[in-house]
Amino acid sequence: MTGIRPAGPKATTDRVCLVLLALVALGTGGWAYLAPARWYGSFPGFGLSWLPPLGPYNEHLAKDTGAMFLALGALAVLALLRGGVLPRVAGAAWLVFNVLHGGYHLTMLHVYGPLDQVLNLVALGLLAAASVVLVVPGRSGGD
Structure with a gap:
């Protein structure tokens, strides 16, 4: 059921980016959809809580996000x-x-302390970078 997957550095890098994005999406999405109030109150975890400073809890919005x-x-x-x-x-x-x-989130960094600002920037920047890597074609111009 797998497609033809080229070998080489670009293909390997793409697979790493896809795994990263899939893990983030499935972890965040499953948590937000299955336990929306807990996700809202304690995302991203590790003792941090990034969502309450952005506005009140809304179950519909949390589940849609999930x-x-x-x-x-x-x-x-x-x-x-x-x-x-x-x-x-x-x-x-x-x-x-x-x-x-x-x-x-760049417009909302002011609601966080310095550590949370940096972590937001790093996390969001890493996901954006992984997306760019996937969009950019390999050296030969093909996939």
Whole structure:
């Protein structure tokens, strides 16, 4: 059921990026969809809580966010398994999300302390970078 997956540094890098995006999406999405109040109160975990400073809890919004992350996770997993043009398609979808999502958070950094500001920037920047890597074609111009 797997597609033809080219070998080489670009293909390996793409697979690493897809695994990263899938893990983030499925972890965040599952948590937000299955336990929305707990996700809202304690995301990203590790003793941090990034969502309450941004506004009041809304179960519908939390579950929709979870569903969206699960959809992006499914796309990343499918791209990982099938290869071909799907890694670039997944990268494009993730890039749109990550640019818009990151752009919003850049305007809201003032609600956090310095550590949380840096962690937000690093996390969001890493996801955006992984998306860009997927969109950029390999040296030969093909996948």
